Amino acid sequence: MILRREVVRERLDHLRTVIRHLDELRASDRDRFLASYQLQWTAERGLQLAAQSVFDIGTHVLSGHLNVHPADYEDVIRLLAAHRVISPELEQRLRGLGGFRNILVHGYLEIDESRVYDFLQRESAVFGDFAAAIESWMAET
Numbered sequence: 001m002i003l004r005r006e007v008v009r010e011r012l013d014h015l016r017t018v019i020r021h022l023d024e025l026r027a028s029d030r031d032r033f034l035a036s037y038q039l040q041w042t043a044e045r046g047l048q049l050a051a052q053s054v055f056d057i058g059t060h061v062l063s064g065h066l067n068v069h070p071a072d073y074e075d076v077i078r079l080l081a082a083h084r085v086i087s088p089e090l091e092q093r094l095r096g097l098g099g100f101r102n103i104l105v106h107g108y109l110e111i112d113e114s115r116v117y118d119f120l121q122r123e124s125a126v127f128g129d130f131a132a133a134i135e136s137w138m139a140e141t
Helices: 005-026 030-035 037-065 073-082 088-094 097-106 113-122 125-140
Strands: none
Touching: 005 037, 005 113, 005 125, 030 037, 030 113, 037 073, 037 097, 037 113, 037 125, 073 088, 073 097, 088 125
16 A cells, blocks of 8 residues: 555545544533533534644655554554554553453443543543644655
8 A cells, every 4th residue: 555645634634624623612611511412413423523633744744755554543642653654652642542442432321521532631632743744744755
C-alpha cells in the first residue's frame, strides 16, 4: 500500500470538523449534560468518530508509508510512537483510546455518562494534538 496524502488530509479535515463539534459540546456544564440524552448521545457519537479517525489515519500512515500492520487499535498508537510519527507524550495521552472507543461502540449498556463528560472535558484536546502531530510528520516526510 502507498501513503496517499490526500486521503490523510481528507481524514484530518473530517477529524477537525468533529473536534469543532466536540468543542461546542464541551461548553455544556455537567448537570445539563447528564440531564440531556441528546447531549450525551451526540458526545458519544462525536468521541467515537474522533477516535475512529485517529485509528484510520494512523493505520493508513503505518501501512501506506511504513508497511507496518497493527494488530489492534492500541497497537496503532504504540507503532506510531515507535516510528516517531507521534511523540511518546502523545502516545501516553492516547493510550486506552481503543478501549474507550470499543465501549462507545459496543458497550451501550455499560456507558458511564459521567465518564463520557469527563473525557470530553479533560481529554478531547488530544484529538487536535494528534492532528497537529500528523500534519507535522507529513510536512517533514
